[in-house]
Amino acid sequence: MIDNKSEVFMKALGISCGDFISVFGNSEEQLYERLFISDTDISVNIIDESEIEKNEVSANFTAFDKLTKMQSLVVYNSIEAFKKRSGIDINEDIGFASGCEYGCIKSLAYVNSRINEKGLRGVGVKDAMNCIPCAASSRTAIISGLTGSNIVNYDGITSSLDSIIFAADRIGLGKNKVFAVAGADEFDPLIENINSSMKEHKYCEGAASIILHTLDYKSECYLSGIGKSFSPEGNYKKAISTAIRKAMSGDETTYRKIDLVIFGTNGSNDINTIFCEALNEIFPEQSMPYLSAEEIFGEVAGADGILSVIIAMKIFKEQKLALKCKWTADKIITSEINNILIADIDISGQVSCIIVSNTLKGEKK
Amino acid sequence: MNKRKRVVVTGLGVISQAGNNIKDFHRNIIDGKKPYCGTFLPQRITGSYCTNYGMLDEESVYKTASERGIDLNSIDAGKCAKLAILSADEAIKDSGLKINDENTDSVSVLIGSAFGENYSYDNFSSPDNTIYRNNDISASVARYIGASGDIFTNLNACSAGNISIAYGYELICSGRAEVAIVGAADVYSDIIYGGFTRVKILSKERTMPFDENRDGIIICEGAGCMILEDYENAVKRNAHIYCEILGVGMSNDAFNLLAPDPDGKGAEKAIIAALKEADCQPEDVDYISLHGTGTQANDICESIAIRKVFGESSKNIYASSLKGLMGHNLGSASLLSSISCALTIQNGIIPFTANTKDIIPECPVDLVIGESVKTNVDIAMNNAFAFGGCNCIVIYSKCK
Numbered sequence: 001m002i003d004n005k006s007e008v009f010m011k012a013l014g015i016s017c018g019d020f021i022s023v024f025g026n027s028e029e030q031l032y033e034r035l036f037i038s039d040t041d042i043s044v045n046i047i048d049e050s051e052i053e054k055n056e057v058s059a060n061f062t063a064f065d066k067l068t069k070m071q072s073l074v075v076y077n078s079i080e081a082f083k084k085r086s087g088i089d090i091n092e093d094i095g096f097a098s099g100c101e102y103g104c105i106k107s108l109a110y111v112n113s114r115i116n117e118k119g120l121r122g123v124g125v126k127d128a129m130n131c132i133p134c135a136a137s138s139r140t141a142i143i144s145g146l147t148g149s150n151i152v153n154y155d156g157i158t159s160s161l162d163s164i165i166f167a168a169d170r171i172g173l174g175k176n177k178v179f180a181v182a183g184a185d186e187f188d189p190l191i192e193n194i195n196s197s198m199k200e201h202k203y204c205e206g207a208a209s210i211i212l213h214t215l216d217y218k219s220e221c222y223l224s225g226i227g228k229s230f231s232p233e234g235n236y237k238k239a240i241s242t243a244i245r246k247a248m249s250g251d252e253t254t255y256r257k258i259d260l261v262i263f264g265t266n267g268s269n270d271i272n273t274i275f276c277e278a279l280n281e282i283f284p285e286q287s288m289p290y291l292s293a294e295e296i297f298g299e300v301a302g303a304d305g306i307l308s309v310i311i312a313m314k315i316f317k318e319q320k321l322a323l324k325c326k327w328t329a330d331k332i333i334t335s336e337i338n339n340i341l342i343a344d345i346d347i348s349g350q351v352s353c354i355i356v357s358n359t360l361k362g363e364k365k
Numbered sequence: 366m367n368k369r370k371r372v373v374v375t376g377l378g379v380i381s382q383a384g385n386n387i388k389d390f391h392r393n394i395i396d397g398k399k400p401y402c403g404t405f406l407p408q409r410i411t412g413s414y415c416t417n418y419g420m421l422d423e424e425s426v427y428k429t430a431s432e433r434g435i436d437l438n439s440i441d442a443g444k445c446a447k448l449a450i451l452s453a454d455e456a457i458k459d460s461g462l463k464i465n466d467e468n469t470d471s472v473s474v475l476i477g478s479a480f481g482e483n484y485s486y487d488n489f490s491s492p493d494n495t496i497y498r499n500n501d502i503s504a505s506v507a508r509y510i511g512a513s514g515d516i517f518t519n520l521n522a523c524s525a526g527n528i529s530i531a532y533g534y535e536l537i538c539s540g541r542a543e544v545a546i547v548g549a550a551d552v553y554s555d556i557i558y559g560g561f562t563r564v565k566i567l568s569k570e571r572t573m574p575f576d577e578n579r580d581g582i583i584i585c586e587g588a589g590c591m592i593l594e595d596y597e598n599a600v601k602r603n604a605h606i607y608c609e610i611l612g613v614g615m616s617n618d619a620f621n622l623l624a625p626d627p628d629g630k631g632a633e634k635a636i637i638a639a640l641k642e643a644d645c646q647p648e649d650v651d652y653i654s655l656h657g658t659g660t661q662a663n664d665i666c667e668s669i670a671i672r673k674v675f676g677e678s679s680k681n682i683y684a685s686s687l688k689g690l691m692g693h694n695l696g697s698a699s700l701l702s703s704i705s706c707a708l709t710i711q712n713g714i715i716p717f718t719a720n721t722k723d724i725i726p727e728c729p730v731d732l733v734i735g736e737s738v739k740t741n742v743d744i745a746m747n748n749a750f751a752f753g754g755c756n757c758i759v760i761y762s763k764c765k
Contacts, residue, residue: 044502094526099746103520108486111556116490120412122557128560129622133481133499133520138753142619147631150617150755151528154481154499154520169535173369173639175615190489194496228515229470232508241515242470349506350516 010172012360013212017081018310019074020208023047031314034296034321036203042298045187045204048153063109063126063145068136070207071098071184072143078209079144079180086217088178095148095179096206096323098137099159101266101301105188107131129174130137134308135183144189148176156346157266158228159183160208160307161354165226168213177216182209183303197268197347204298208306219317225249225355238273240278243351244341258283258355261290262311264304267347276328287329295324305344309356312340315360322331366475369538373628373764375604376592377458378548379451381701382419382585383691386455390701391708394716395689395737399427403586410559415567419692420553424642425580426451443497446505448550448588453506456590461604462544464511467603471543472512475533476503476550477525478698480750483517484554491635497765507544507677514542523656523693524751525549526589526700530759531613533593539612543595551695552589557584564623572693574686575732582658589700589719593656594702596764607707612742617755618756622661629670631756632748636674639746640759649744650677651758652715654702656748657667657686658693663750670730683738686735691708691717699749699757702724704762706745 023044024030045197049066052058058073107130114122129135137152155162161184167179184207192198212223227246231239238330248258261279265271272292279288291299293307300307313335315322343353359365371669377387382399383391391656393399407413430437430451439446453474457464464472482497483647492583503516508618513537519528526549533545561567568581597607616638618631625632656667671679687702694701709715724732744762751757 001666057594088541095615100594103499104483105486105547108483108556109489110562112486112489115409115555115559117622120410120562123410123556123559125563127559128556131483131556131560132522132622132752133479133483133752134522134753135622138622138755141617141754142621145505145619147617147619147634149615149643150753152520155516155519156498157504159500164534165515167518169532169541173535173539175535190496193489194498223679230474230504230513230516232469232505232511232513236562240511246622346504348498348500349508350500350504360530 007152012213013168013171013211013223014217014308015130015212015223015356016085016220017078017211019077019315020307021047021052021070021074023204027100035314036320039323042202042204045298047205049083056302063089064139065130067104067186071136072140074207075140075180075182075207076144078211081328082211093148094146094178095167095170096141096146096175097151097163097179097300098182099153099155100162100185101156101159102185102191103133104131105190106186106362109190111321142263146180155350156348157264157301157304158274158303158344158346158350158352159346161344162352162365164212165228165352168223168226171212171214178211178213179305180209181212183306184304195266195347197266200269200300203295204300207295208303208310210306210309221313222357222360223354224357229351231349236274237278237343240275240319240345240347241282241350243353244282247353258339258341259290259334261341262293262308262345263290264293265322265345266301267345271345279328281340287327289321289325289327289330289334291322305342308342310322312356370540371596372534372537372593373596373599374591374607375594375599376456377704377707378455378459378590379704380426380448380452381691382421382469382589385425389484394687394690394705395442395714397719399690403725410555413562414569414652417570417583418558419551419583420640421586421653426710433451442501442505443485444552444678445478445482445550446502447755449476449506449548450509451501452588452590453510453546453548456592457510460592462592468543469511469513473514473533473536473542473548474503474507474512475517476506476548477519477521477696478502478549479522479525479528479551480554480557481520484552486553489548512546517563521755522751522753523695524749524755524757525697526698526703527697527747527749527757527759530591530617530703534610534613535592538596543598545593546590547593549697549700552586553699566657570719571689572659573720574659574689574718575728576721576724577725579659581660583692585694587694587697587701589697589704591703604729604765608710608761609762610637611762612643614758616756622753625666625750627666629666629673632667633673635756636670637759639760641759645744645760647675650682650746651742652709652745653682653684654706654745656688656690656750659688664725668727668729680731682730683715683733684719684730685716685733687716689721699747703747706747709742710761710763711747737741
């Protein structure tokens, strides 16, 4: 058995330059409003493609499918912001890791309809290319010239956290210094046929990205813990507890006190209850505030984890909790928000967890 | 960070046209035989210039499962997941590994695929159709074997198998896992067949890697699995060790979705990264298991990359591509060729490249054709260069 305390701690890594596109918009001001001012629920699930294309960069993406457009735009923006911030000029050796839950679902449905009508003649070259599961990530890497690596995972709602964890593993081993990490998903009604629990969620499309890097570069916040677990017997609580405990054995320079939890699931709402029970067991003396990214962005499964990081970055900056926060016990006043636990629980039983920190021990902000 | 650990291969499992177990697979790739071919009967896609597709013989797959006590019909999972489970089952039994409460948290499952369970969209409009999630490929294997560690499903086209191996290796190196069950699987889909027909990447008849008359790929179904373990643990439990993984290298062409970088820069970068991590000089490599798809573009680009890295020593390196015999197993191709590398190192026989007769002048290596070659192989390199430009190299060696 791995001894988490001594064997798997990780050195903190820097996080910077988050970018997102969502059904309510893509600006910092709109995010501030969603988090701290507006109490309204998400009412749409689709992003108007003209909103994506009106950006002068993404105006060049019109030939691509929507998934590629969304992901390419956010990654491009993150990379350019990072280059400005850090002074690096070239994209060589920047790794790229991305995640989806459903991926090219619209293209798959479309091409199959065409095959039903016209057989082989129904398969257009461009449409067929859109059906390659790694097409969006590969095109994103081509547009931004990312040659370090290009790995796409389809780990359900944990996919974007798993991209972060993959990138962290590679940076930790010294293989790369900088990674662009992204997640994205499109909306299609077919989703409810694939996962019936989605009827309980507000499924939306969107995309998000961050840059993960060594501490050689200035950071907006830090990745200070990672943990994953799976329960073969479907015991969600056990998997949640194991993943959180693994993440809590993270960087020795951070505090151990968690100030807020952001979590997401694509399973039934029962999992929310189980998650809170797990939190109470792990943090028995603390009424823990918690929030889900779904309440802010809608459920964008492939991007849920990175959207949660973007929420965390905003909360660190503003040092206040989101309006939609709940508590595991009594509501308490939170004075300082320094460590946020982010967890995603997939319907398969897979749980991925990270801890992001505003400061490292001793650091002043 | 912890001192990097040594990683060894202790178990192998396979479902392929060449064999539904490692013994048959090895014998048949050496002899150039494919006794487990299924019959290809396209339903919706007709009129393709390629009338060939490497189907698995479904009856033999179910028979194999039944002989091992696995009822595939009772497993609620897609076809890729089922093939992955079957190959993982053999690999675990081969390794002698016991997964229990003591070690389950440190056993990771990483399965890759090119198209995953997306074949299940072929009948999406039918009310009886089930669409399977790609995440469930690794989850199903983890559920079947009782693993509770990291699970990760990558869909990185033709590099998916090597990516699973590389990430599994890195998880053990870093101490985040003690065992990694790494695999890959791919099955037939109308979209794959139709799409590849339309982009004219299919061969009319057969795959001929590095041959003057090569004209493309024949797609095949298949699955493979390897058990990777921390060396110390493997030795402690007296496991049979096939070989060691010395290093991996990844890169991305960032060039084109369907074609490799014609200068081979991305491939070159991945090979150099792998050799550096393995602490090997190019001339230390005895055998290269080529990506060797038999397309015009890949075979030239792969030749350029190898020549750039290995230079004059290229001609002294034996090489072969399994794709002549096996066709292109898509995501599982690099897993099957990695299995072939492990068997080559253990047994000292390099499988030949089937169908190839007139080797292209650009090919820099000593391509094994006609018949397999008996020779000692200490260090083998396995190449994978995928659609979209994702490149992944794994270097294996005898375990010393």
